[in-house]
Amino acid sequence: MNDFQNIYPELFLILILLLFLIVGVFLKNSFIIIKKATIFALLFCIPIIYLNFDNQLLVFNNNYSINMFSNFIKIIILISSAFSLIFVGQYFKRIKIDKFEYMILILSSTIGMFIMVSANNLIGLYLGIELQSLSLYVLSSIDRSSLKSSESGVKYFVLGALSSGLFLYGCSLVYGFTGSTNYLIISENFSTNSLGSIFGLVFILVGLAFKVSAVPFHMWTPDVYEGSPTSVTAFFSLAPKVAGIGAFIQILFIAFKPAFEEWMTILIFISIASMILGSVAAIGQINIKRLMAYSGISHIGYALAGLAPGTIVGISATLTYMSIYVVMNIAAFTCILFLSRDRVYYEDIRDLRGLSKNHPLIAACFCVVLFSLAGIPPLAGFFAKFYIFKAVIESEMYLLAIVGLISSVISAFYYLRIIKIMYFDKKIDKFDDMSGLGVKLSLFTSTLIILFYFISPSFLVNLSDMASKVFS
Amino acid sequence: MSDIPILTLMIFIPLIGVLFLLFIKGDTDFVNKTSSRVAMLTSIITFFASILILKNFNYLDAGFQFVEQHDWIVDFVNYKVGIDGISLSFILLTTFITPICILATINSVRDRLREFLITLLLMETMMIGVFCSLDLFIFYLFFEAGLIPMFLIIGIWGGEKRVYSAFKFFLYTLFGSIFMLVAIIYIYIDAGTLDVEKLLNIEINKDYQKYLWLGFFASFAVKTPMWPVHTWLPDAHVEAPTSGSVILAAILLKMAGYGFIRFSLGLFPDASIYFAPFVFILSVIAIIYTSLVALVQNDMKKLIAYSSVAHMGFVTIGIFVFNKQGIEGSIFQMISHGIISSALFLCVGVIYDRMRTREISHYGGVVNSMPKYATLFMIFTLGSLGLPGTSGFIGEILVLIGAFKFNYWVAFFATIGVVLSACYSLWLYKRVIFGEIKNDQIKNLTDLNKREYIILTPLVIMTLVLGFYPGLLLDLISSSAGKVSENMINYMNISTYIK
Numbered sequence: 001m002n003d004f005q006n007i008y009p010e011l012f013l014i015l016i017l018l019l020f021l022i023v024g025v026f027l028k029n030s031f032i033i034i035k036k037a038t039i040f041a042l043l044f045c046i047p048i049i050y051l052n053f054d055n056q057l058l059v060f061n062n063n064y065s066i067n068m069f070s071n072f073i074k075i076i077i078l079i080s081s082a083f084s085l086i087f088v089g090q091y092f093k094r095i096k097i098d099k100f101e102y103m104i105l106i107l108s109s110t111i112g113m114f115i116m117v118s119a120n121n122l123i124g125l126y127l128g129i130e131l132q133s134l135s136l137y138v139l140s141s142i143d144r145s146s147l148k149s150s151e152s153g154v155k156y157f158v159l160g161a162l163s164s165g166l167f168l169y170g171c172s173l174v175y176g177f178t179g180s181t182n183y184l185i186i187s188e189n190f191s192t193n194s195l196g197s198i199f200g201l202v203f204i205l206v207g208l209a210f211k212v213s214a215v216p217f218h219m220w221t222p223d224v225y226e227g228s229p230t231s232v233t234a235f236f237s238l239a240p241k242v243a244g245i246g247a248f249i250q251i252l253f254i255a256f257k258p259a260f261e262e263w264m265t266i267l268i269f270i271s272i273a274s275m276i277l278g279s280v281a282a283i284g285q286i287n288i289k290r291l292m293a294y295s296g297i298s299h300i301g302y303a304l305a306g307l308a309p310g311t312i313v314g315i316s317a318t319l320t321y322m323s324i325y326v327v328m329n330i331a332a333f334t335c336i337l338f339l340s341r342d343r344v345y346y347e348d349i350r351d352l353r354g355l356s357k358n359h360p361l362i363a364a365c366f367c368v369v370l371f372s373l374a375g376i377p378p379l380a381g382f383f384a385k386f387y388i389f390k391a392v393i394e395s396e397m398y399l400l401a402i403v404g405l406i407s408s409v410i411s412a413f414y415y416l417r418i419i420k421i422m423y424f425d426k427k428i429d430k431f432d433d434m435s436g437l438g439v440k441l442s443l444f445t446s447t448l449i450i451l452f453y454f455i456s457p458s459f460l461v462n463l464s465d466m467a468s469k470v471f472s
Numbered sequence: 473m474s475d476i477p478i479l480t481l482m483i484f485i486p487l488i489g490v491l492f493l494l495f496i497k498g499d500t501d502f503v504n505k506t507s508s509r510v511a512m513l514t515s516i517i518t519f520f521a522s523i524l525i526l527k528n529f530n531y532l533d534a535g536f537q538f539v540e541q542h543d544w545i546v547d548f549v550n551y552k553v554g555i556d557g558i559s560l561s562f563i564l565l566t567t568f569i570t571p572i573c574i575l576a577t578i579n580s581v582r583d584r585l586r587e588f589l590i591t592l593l594l595m596e597t598m599m600i601g602v603f604c605s606l607d608l609f610i611f612y613l614f615f616e617a618g619l620i621p622m623f624l625i626i627g628i629w630g631g632e633k634r635v636y637s638a639f640k641f642f643l644y645t646l647f648g649s650i651f652m653l654v655a656i657i658y659i660y661i662d663a664g665t666l667d668v669e670k671l672l673n674i675e676i677n678k679d680y681q682k683y684l685w686l687g688f689f690a691s692f693a694v695k696t697p698m699w700p701v702h703t704w705l706p707d708a709h710v711e712a713p714t715s716g717s718v719i720l721a722a723i724l725l726k727m728a729g730y731g732f733i734r735f736s737l738g739l740f741p742d743a744s745i746y747f748a749p750f751v752f753i754l755s756v757i758a759i760i761y762t763s764l765v766a767l768v769q770n771d772m773k774k775l776i777a778y779s780s781v782a783h784m785g786f787v788t789i790g791i792f793v794f795n796k797q798g799i800e801g802s803i804f805q806m807i808s809h810g811i812i813s814s815a816l817f818l819c820v821g822v823i824y825d826r827m828r829t830r831e832i833s834h835y836g837g838v839v840n841s842m843p844k845y846a847t848l849f850m851i852f853t854l855g856s857l858g859l860p861g862t863s864g865f866i867g868e869i870l871v872l873i874g875a876f877k878f879n880y881w882v883a884f885f886a887t888i889g890v891v892l893s894a895c896y897s898l899w900l901y902k903r904v905i906f907g908e909i910k911n912d913q914i915k916n917l918t919d920l921n922k923r924e925y926i927i928l929t930p931l932v933i934m935t936l937v938l939g940f941y942p943g944l945l946l947d948l949i950s951s952s953a954g955k956v957s958e959n960m961i962n963y964m965n966i967s968t969y970i971k
């Protein structure tokens with residue numbers, strides 16, 4: 001019973017979820033209230049976790065770990081979940097998905113992600129993944145009246161179920177060859193000579209790579225991103241990726257530590273493939289959500305590149321990268337959600353024409369975000385990439401670094417293209433000005449963070465250094 | 473004096489101006505007027521700050537002065553700035569050219585003037601930052617950050633093919649720079665510091681020096697630009713608005729030359745000696761090939777752009793002959809080219825504003841309607857081809873002397889470039905200014921107005937003053953340049969690549 005005292009953030013979210021479910025069922029028109037309450041609850045969780053940031057516990061018979069690393073990731077997840085509700089503005093109402101279930105699903109997937117990053121056991125990890133994914137499947141098809149949304153939900157579900165199956169098969173192999181599902185025992189018993197456990201490792205990595213949409217398991221991403229309602233797409237691009245990377249780190253650096261050489265090769269391949277495909281495939285996209293999907297793929301490639309060297313510096317670089325990535329994506333999706341005219345939301349990048357003249361402030365923010373995504377100094381995105389490359393070069397993986405840098409130049413092209421459309425092309429009609437407080441808040445804070453990150457870069461780096469020390 | 477962080481102040485004065493510009497509100501006329509005043513004032517204050525630094529500068533000290541250092545990223549990068557004679561000369565060039573650019577902008581740019589001025593001031597901060605920074609990471613930040621405003625200047629206020637040129641400029645430069653980034657990270661891992669002052673005193677592993685040198689070279693060669701990666705420059709120049717071209721020609725290109733002297737020679741002396749012949753070959757090709765290309769251009773700006781590539785060829789030769797004359801000459805050549813080529817671009821801008829075309833064939837007989845303009849244009853043309861008495865001559869002759877000392881053949885080919893530069897410059901002048909009056913438009917041209925005088929006069933003065941009294945600049949750079957070349961000659965005596 002004592003163990004439950006230590007997982008109060010999770011318990012808190014579960015209780016809130018149940019409470020809101022009941023409230024939602026019995027209270028008519030409770031959407032706005034529940035939305036605000038959910039945002040508040042998610043944000044409230046952050047100080048709770050931060051206050052006990054340096055806890056280091058293994059609870060439930062070593063099957064659930066609470067430490068600085070999991071707390072760090074949890075805080076990022078909370079921020080992204082909260083902001084994916086904050087910056088939506090009028091969107092729900094306009095496309096008529098203002099149903100309280102939306103919040104319940106966000107909450108439950110957040111809980112799933114918490115379990116993913118804290119799990120110290122394959123079963124726990126699997127349960128976390130499933131809780132998160134099932135909520136996401138439903139979320140992506142929440143716009144029932146839209147054919148595309150339903151289609152993307154089905155696509156996501158079928159492919160997601162397949163990957164879960166692969167993952168589970170991997171778990172069973174690892175269990176069979178090491179005799180346990182607990183990470184610590186797995187790492188003790190893992191033998192790199194046994195083909196079975198290596199197979200298990202590969203299957204588990206495939207399952208996780210699918211969840212973070214790394215090449216070659218990325219096929220679902222563009223379609224699901226395009227089909228889902230934009231607010232859901234934004235959520236997809238934020239929290240699940242962070243949680244996926246968290247699970248990656250947790251499992252690679254604890255359970256499969258002995259098999260370092262084996263998974264390093266896989267990671268190098270996945271990361272190079274993601275970086276290249278993400279940058280090249282995005283060039284041809286004209287739907288901005290698809291473009292963000294490919295951009296997300298290439299960013300995941302960079303994050304995984306940080307893990308490939310298998311060093312503590314690398315983990316720290318990846319954590320920094322993911323934090324900055326989340327901030328950049330929050331800003332980017334706020335801008336994308338802004339593009340509506342007469343209740344129609346536009347997704348074609350050509351609709352951004354002349355944004356700089358009609359909405360100079362939004363355009364300027366978007367411009368900063370895009371330069372940052374492209375990794376141009378002195379914006380935050382540059383620092384994020386810089387730490388990754390520093391970690392990679394420190395481990396003398398020059399090929400990975402060069403490929404990463406070259407693909408970052410390629411990806412600069414399509415980010416620049418959006419800037420070109422906003423600034424260099426002739427203007428068209430104005431968009432609706434529906435910048436509520438939430439929209440402004442999230443856009444300006446995130447842009448300012450990106451713009452002025454260089455003033456004190458140490459803060460984030462110190463936090464992620466502390467978090468990654470857990471694995472030393 | 474030493475208590476005030478004057479360098480930091482100078483770097484960030486333009487940014488303060490940008491802040492003011494952001495908060496100007498009102499109707500378009502008011503915004504344009506006020507923002508031009510604010511921008512002008514900011515750039516003039518910056519100029520005076522740099523003059524103040526010059527006044528307090530110790531000419532005899534070859535080391536870094538006004539050094540400031542603060543913790544920034546713990547255990548990794550310090551914010552460190554400082555200047556020696558070489559950097560100060562480039563800073564003066566920057567702060568001297570920027571007010572002229574702003575003045576040239578005010579009446580020729582109508583659309584979104586305030587935003588244009590903001591980008592110009594941002595550029596100024598980045599450029600001063602590049603020349604001040606004594607930490608490789610800071611240097612890289614400033615070096616790369618300059619891409620953003622320049623991209624916007626070309627893309628928003630440029631000519632017809634502006635999108636293509638802006639992209640080409642951005643991607644070329646970014647592609648070059650990533651190799652420098654790899655090299656910088658490697659230096660950090662190898663040496664444990666990115667402090668330039670410290671790095672200058674330790675020897676970087678000889679096996680890796682060549683790769684690191686190539687990494688830096690990739691970036692600087694694109695920016696210089698050297699043949700064969702020069703093709704972005706003519707496009708960027710042609711499409712950029714006048715003041716964009718001026719900034720590009722006068723200062724952005726000089727960042728690379730400065731980088732060669734400070735980092736390639738300073739940090740990798742061994743590799744520099746090894747690669748010197750390679751640089752010579754590229755430079756000689758640049759000088760002769762681009763001069764020939766310049767001969768056949770129809771567009772005035774393009775012609776001047778190609779001539780810039782040729783002039784920068786002299787600069788790279790001067791740097792890599794390693795003796796004092798060569799290095800001094802190349803710095804002199806860069807400063808002088810900064811003044812003269814920006815003046816030429818402004819001259820083109822003057823008639824472009826009136827005629828709306830840069831095609832040489834549309835001109836002829838301009839001297840009849842614009843005699844004063846023709847005189848000024850003449851001075852700059854002669855300066856560009858290196859006539860004694862103009863600043864262009866001093867730079868070229870010093871580089872050639874240095875080159876003759878080092879290698880007879882390099883000097884021989886470089887001299888051919890001098891002849892060719894006379895050909896294309898004079899021919900351009902003849903076709904535009906002399907001859908019969910081509911059309912009525914030219915007959916009705918009005919001569920320079922007051923604003924254009926104010927813009928061009930300082931440039932004429934500087935061209936002639938530096939031509940007749942080169943000591944003004946040479947005294948400033950001599951001790952620092954001497955130190956660089958001494959260091960290089962010491963290495964050459966023990967080097968295995970030469971002899």
